Amino acid sequence: MTIKQxxxxxxxIISLFxxxxxxIFSDHGLVDYSRLKKEVNGLIEKNASLTQENLFLSREIDRxxxxxxxVENVVRKELGMIGEKEIIINLKRNPAxxxxxxxxxx
Numbered sequence: 001m002t003i004k005q006x007x008x009x010x011x012x013i014i015s016l017f018x019x020x021x022x023x024i025f026s027d028h029g030l031v032d033y034s035r036l037k038k039e040v041n042g043l044i045e046k047n048a049s050l051t052q053e054n055l056f057l058s059r060e061i062d063r064x065x066x067x068x069x070x071v072e073n074v075v076r077k078e079l080g081m082i083g084e085k086e087i088i089i090n091l092k093r094n095p096a097x098x099x100x101x102x103x104x105x106x
Contacts, residue, residue: 001009024030063070075081082088 022029026032064074
């Protein structure tokens, strides 16, 4: 090979190397593409979980609108309410009964 051919070959190799570096590390290169692909996958998963949550909430809204027993159950759990004809009976032990049962807390 002549010196001219060696120089041209060297310039081609350097140009290809620089082009490869630009393709890999530029703003729209492979590294950026990989990062964006991970971000898209994360957003797809988040979207799927939000869709499931929306479905659950729409079902709950429908039940709250149309199912009186479900509404009663929710009110009992969240607000601690009781029915009209129900009576609350609190059974509290006095300290003397606790000691007779063998539960000495002293």
